[in-house]
Amino acid sequence: MKTDTRVKVSKLLKSEPGVEMLVKGWVRTKRGNKNVVFVALNDGSTVNNIQIVFDMTQFSEEALKPVTTGSCIAVEGTLVASPGGGQSVEISAKSIHLYGTADPETYPLQKKGHSMEFLREIGHLRPRTNTFGCIFRIRHAMAFAIHKFFNDKGFFYLHTPVITASDAEGAGAMFQVTTLDLNNIPRDEDNRIDFTQDFFGRASNLTVSGQLEGELGAMALGEIYTFGPTFRAENSNTPRHLAEFWMIEPEMAFYEIKENMDLAEEFIKYLVKYALENCAEDLKFLNDMFDKELLARLNSVVETEFVRLSYTEGVDILMKSGEKFEFPVYWGADLQSEHERYLVEKHFKRPVILTDYPKEIKAFYMKQNEDGKTVRAMDVLFPKIGEIIGGSQREESLEKLEARIKEMGMESEGLWWYLDTRRFGTAPHSGFGLGFERLLLFVTGMSNIRDVIPFPRTPKNAEF
Numbered sequence: 001m002k003t004d005t006r007v008k009v010s011k012l013l014k015s016e017p018g019v020e021m022l023v024k025g026w027v028r029t030k031r032g033n034k035n036v037v038f039v040a041l042n043d044g045s046t047v048n049n050i051q052i053v054f055d056m057t058q059f060s061e062e063a064l065k066p067v068t069t070g071s072c073i074a075v076e077g078t079l080v081a082s083p084g085g086g087q088s089v090e091i092s093a094k095s096i097h098l099y100g101t102a103d104p105e106t107y108p109l110q111k112k113g114h115s116m117e118f119l120r121e122i123g124h125l126r127p128r129t130n131t132f133g134c135i136f137r138i139r140h141a142m143a144f145a146i147h148k149f150f151n152d153k154g155f156f157y158l159h160t161p162v163i164t165a166s167d168a169e170g171a172g173a174m175f176q177v178t179t180l181d182l183n184n185i186p187r188d189e190d191n192r193i194d195f196t197q198d199f200f201g202r203a204s205n206l207t208v209s210g211q212l213e214g215e216l217g218a219m220a221l222g223e224i225y226t227f228g229p230t231f232r233a234e235n236s237n238t239p240r241h242l243a244e245f246w247m248i249e250p251e252m253a254f255y256e257i258k259e260n261m262d263l264a265e266e267f268i269k270y271l272v273k274y275a276l277e278n279c280a281e282d283l284k285f286l287n288d289m290f291d292k293e294l295l296a297r298l299n300s301v302v303e304t305e306f307v308r309l310s311y312t313e314g315v316d317i318l319m320k321s322g323e324k325f326e327f328p329v330y331w332g333a334d335l336q337s338e339h340e341r342y343l344v345e346k347h348f349k350r351p352v353i354l355t356d357y358p359k360e361i362k363a364f365y366m367k368q369n370e371d372g373k374t375v376r377a378m379d380v381l382f383p384k385i386g387e388i389i390g391g392s393q394r395e396e397s398l399e400k401l402e403a404r405i406k407e408m409g410m411e412s413e414g415l416w417w418y419l420d421t422r423r424f425g426t427a428p429h430s431g432f433g434l435g436f437e438r439l440l441l442f443v444t445g446m447s448n449i450r451d452v453i454p455f456p457r458t459p460k461n462a463e464f
């Protein structure tokens with residue numbers, strides 16, 4: 001190889017013919033005859049392949065024999081206008097270097113068109129498919145857009161801990177973190193586990209949410225957001241739950257529920273619009289291959305105003321709907337995804353923000369309404385997903401917050417640091433959490449959350 005000026009396929013496909021260059025990537029397909037061989041090469045920079053043409057008067061059959069689907073090669077050649085349809089340029093090869101073969105007998109992605117279920121079983125190789133290439137490029141673009149959105153607004157990215165002794169909000173069962181010898185657990189006089197001997201000197205776990213620490217940041221920096229992994233040991237094997245998922249949690253001093261809703265709506269619309277503008281090729285692929293309504297749905301969300309109504313009004317609509325639900329609806333019931341989707345997909349036909357939920361089904365920190373029954377919660381409900389965002393205005397009164405903690409039978413001892421925000425310079429504030437993978441389900445049109453994260457963690461599944 002003479003040159004080390006490797007050019008990525010995404011750039012090559014937009015380049016003018018005539019240049020000499022080097023391309024590296026994995027072979028998607030090879031076809032041809034004894035005069036000419038065509039290789040479709042992909043390097044992950046785009047869903048599209050570059051076609052490489054081997055004039056077989058210049059290459060030996062031996063040299064091209066190990067170039068099979070899945071193998072990795074480098075090719076030097078000239079970018080030329082392509083006479084065939086489907087691509088405007090192709091590479092006329094001058095030399096080839098083989099990095100790695102992929103035995104056609106054993107390479108699992110030899111053929112196209114595997115089921116999503118099968119691809120989950122070969123999660124270590126599925127990024128090499130067109131579909132997962134698209135999904136992971138979109139995932140990257142959305143992560144970048146999230147930082148851009150908040151940075152442009154003057155929010156600060158706050159890193160909240162992954163390991164914590166707080167259980168945040170009882171959002172779900174927690175994964176314990178310990179260095180105690182599980183075969184020889186130390187016990188105190190009352191025969192309880194002696195966590196003073198544990199690494200952190202107390203029982204600790206993986207975080208279920210960065211919110212409580214986020215509030216500490218908001219009460220100092222004004223507007224912050226977290227964006228990190230969160231962990232919930234729920235044994236729920238649904239297409240919308242992961243045991244390890246990423247959450248974006250903005251928290252804003254001086255925001256009341258109305259501004260909180262405005263921000264949530266602006267945020268999601270910004271992200272969807274960003275995807276439409278910056279991931280056009282990948283979205284088109286997913287639209288054509290999986291979900292013919294994807295692009296229309298994304299465009300419609302950017303353009304329509306979300307409906308805002310109270311939980312009470314929502315439940316009323318559901319009860320009068322005459323629809324047969326698997327779970328019963330009544331005032332006080334925790335809404336299931338089937339209820340949320342009915343409101344969004346059938347009744348309003350657009351995203352819905354539901355507010356003022358019964359306090360019994362929401363976390364202790366939510367601002368209590370005058371009626372004594374509801375709290376200033378807000379859930380954003382989306383087509384095909386159900387709940388995509390959960391948030392609220394926070395209770396800023398120390399007295400009311402302490403009363404609620406007691407009422408719920410929670411231990412306030414471990415929350416002294418959180419209560420200090422209300423003790424010293426308390427202020428109205430609000431925030432919400434967007435489930436990153438739920439957002440990606442919506443943006444990619446995938447129907448199973450295991451397919452929008454590179455390495456899904458679900459019950460009995462953590463091998464790689």
Ligand code: 4AD
Nearest residue numbers: 209211241242245249388389390391432433435438
């Ligand atoms: O509604 P949740 O539990 O809210 C909180 O954790 C708050 N602390 C957020 C806040 O106000 N700062 O979770 C927020 C979002 C949900 O709306 C959902 O999108 C996502 O996180 N989510 C999950 N995503 C995947 N798998 C799970 N097991 C999820 N649980 C929640």
Ligand code: MG
Nearest residue numbers: 379387389390
């Ligand atoms: Mg929620």
